[in-house]
Amino acid sequence: MVLAVRSYELSVGYEIDEGLVWVVDRLNLEIGAGESYCLVGESGCGKSTIGNAVAGLLPPYAVTDGVLELMGVKAIEGRLRRFNGLRGRVVVRIPQDPAASLNPFLTVGEQLGEVLRAHLGQLTESEARKRVGYLLSLVKLPPEVAEAYPHQLSGGMKQRVAIALALAPSPKVVVADEPTSALDAYLKFSIARLLKALQLALGLTLIFITHDITLARHVCDRVAVIYAGRVVEEARTEDLLEGALHPYTKLLLRAVPRRLASERLADIPGTPPPPGRYPSGCRFRPRCPVASEECTRDPEPAEVGEMHRVYCWRWRSA
Amino acid sequence: MSPLLAVEDLYVAFRAPRGGLTLGYRVVWALRGVSLSVEEGESLGVVGGSGSGKSTLLKAVVGLVKPLRGSIVYRGLDLLKLGWSQRRRVLREVGYVPQEPSQSMDPRMSVREIVLEPLLALGVPKESREHLLGSVLELVDLPNEVRERNIRELSGGMQQRVAIARALITKPRLLLLDEPTSSLDVSTAAQILNLLRDLRDTLGLSYVVVSHDIDSVSYVADRVAVMALGVVVEVGSTHSVLAEPLHPYTRVLVEPERVEEEVTLDPEVACPAYRWCPWRGDRCATERPRPVEVRRGHLVMCWNYS
Numbered sequence: 001m002v003l004a005v006r007s008y009e010l011s012v013g014y015e016i017d018e019g020l021v022w023v024v025d026r027l028n029l030e031i032g033a034g035e036s037y038c039l040v041g042e043s044g045c046g047k048s049t050i051g052n053a054v055a056g057l058l059p060p061y062a063v064t065d066g067v068l069e070l071m072g073v074k075a076i077e078g079r080l081r082r083f084n085g086l087r088g089r090v091v092v093r094i095p096q097d098p099a100a101s102l103n104p105f106l107t108v109g110e111q112l113g114e115v116l117r118a119h120l121g122q123l124t125e126s127e128a129r130k131r132v133g134y135l136l137s138l139v140k141l142p143p144e145v146a147e148a149y150p151h152q153l154s155g156g157m158k159q160r161v162a163i164a165l166a167l168a169p170s171p172k173v174v175v176a177d178e179p180t181s182a183l184d185a186y187l188k189f190s191i192a193r194l195l196k197a198l199q200l201a202l203g204l205t206l207i208f209i210t211h212d213i214t215l216a217r218h219v220c221d222r223v224a225v226i227y228a229g230r231v232v233e234e235a236r237t238e239d240l241l242e243g244a245l246h247p248y249t250k251l252l253l254r255a256v257p258r259r260l261a262s263e264r265l266a267d268i269p270g271t272p273p274p275p276g277r278y279p280s281g282c283r284f285r286p287r288c289p290v291a292s293e294e295c296t297r298d299p300e301p302a303e304v305g306e307m308h309r310v311y312c313w314r315w316r317s318a
Numbered sequence: 319m320s321p322l323l324a325v326e327d328l329y330v331a332f333r334a335p336r337g338g339l340t341l342g343y344r345v346v347w348a349l350r351g352v353s354l355s356v357e358e359g360e361s362l363g364v365v366g367g368s369g370s371g372k373s374t375l376l377k378a379v380v381g382l383v384k385p386l387r388g389s390i391v392y393r394g395l396d397l398l399k400l401g402w403s404q405r406r407r408v409l410r411e412v413g414y415v416p417q418e419p420s421q422s423m424d425p426r427m428s429v430r431e432i433v434l435e436p437l438l439a440l441g442v443p444k445e446s447r448e449h450l451l452g453s454v455l456e457l458v459d460l461p462n463e464v465r466e467r468n469i470r471e472l473s474g475g476m477q478q479r480v481a482i483a484r485a486l487i488t489k490p491r492l493l494l495l496d497e498p499t500s501s502l503d504v505s506t507a508a509q510i511l512n513l514l515r516d517l518r519d520t521l522g523l524s525y526v527v528v529s530h531d532i533d534s535v536s537y538v539a540d541r542v543a544v545m546a547l548g549v550v551v552e553v554g555s556t557h558s559v560l561a562e563p564l565h566p567y568t569r570v571l572v573e574p575e576r577v578e579e580e581v582t583l584d585p586e587v588a589c590p591a592y593r594w595c596p597w598r599g600d601r602c603a604t605e606r607p608r609p610v611e612v613r614r615g616h617l618v619m620c621w622n623y624s
Binding site: 184185187190193212218251252257258259271 | 366367368473475503504505506507508509511512515530531532533534536537557560561570571574575577580581
């Protein structure tokens, strides 16, 4: 299988006043072409930073280490980042807040046309219009939307336009960073379903970043749970939702209110540590109900099933 | 027994700029005849998409927006007919926790100042204020050290606890909560939901909890009301509504994966679900559905059931 995204010991850090803080720590990712992969985690765990690293959108002051390959091309190698020709062409990002990513002074059609011209060179007026109509039809919007300004659209429609913009250069890899967090329950689901349909229809590799672990069920083939800059568990979506093994994943799943179930939600004591104050060894150790002596060492991955990996010393007793 | 809070046929409208380069306003109806009631010790969840008017409903009860028509009766007193000072005295028994805790609190104030502010307005003497602060912080599980901390230094979950403490300081019977968990992470949201459940059980509080997430509302609510475009379309016990949703829009919220059509709500038609409803008839476009009691205490506003 061709790997669309492969990272080997990829670390990303930011230079702040107190020194260098590693937000993402030695990440190993292997995402096949045409696969949909979900990164789940709480705020501050580094999931957006991973997304930005893959999409080539890290700020200049970010520091990298390790290797990231996109479609076989080395994009990050140590401190070097070479995304020219990849960024916005092979890999794109769908932003978290669609309202902030659209130009309020241009109609939807003008914005889409601008992106199309940047990637396909000069287009005639009618060609451009045809392609804009096609992009809008992909995201299930009527062609009249091309004439509208962003402020005339609802939140769900703006998010669809943002998806159409991202798809304009026909990318291979799409990073969707919390595309549903600003939406209400039904729209959240309908955008998730749209992304899944587009991923299948266009053969995209989709990296879906969310804090909503139950949403992963509708979108992703595989899920990685991130805690404090590291993957703690990685599995096929069903296996993870039905048979999570890492203590953090288990608690997280029991912290989501379930329909018509009245048992008490799991209280995970404390809050996730902020970057720079990660504990040694297993980073969930201070909050973990089954932590013991051995957890002071960095956990090694344990292969517990087909494509199911757990980074925990104590998964048998959890 | 008369209910603790009864909202009857409430209408609220806002003026919104027409947009673009045209001047003038258009009228947007946020609530179009809402009737709901909460019994003593009962918790009501209000669910709906964005723009359904659920936050406006809470704001109308505490007097932040002025209804055009209808009544809000709290323990037999119509709040809209009371004078200013009398209403303030009555509303002391109603706590309000606004959406987005960080934006509803002055960033320059300490936790102590924020939590005690409602008491200053009520003229409570200093000694009893300090005493109340300690007991309220204990209720919401905040350590004593946070008293002098600035609100900006606290995490989102702690800020939400401060907002709840501020609402509890006047010893309310009824707590209005606007999206109490929407800005929080999964594990923090679970902590807040557990806290709300504990407070309800220990203090015997009544809640009106507004949220777009039907599952987190059902965790604390005995009854659920579903709103769409300023209209209540269904109300019933949490179990009844979630296990057997009746209104087409409730089905969308409860089981989005089973809905094939694109769901758009239309304010121009009598029934907001008219555009895509599988059971629609001619009547639905012109005549507003009346509530029908399908099961005991489970009402639905849909012509299909009458």
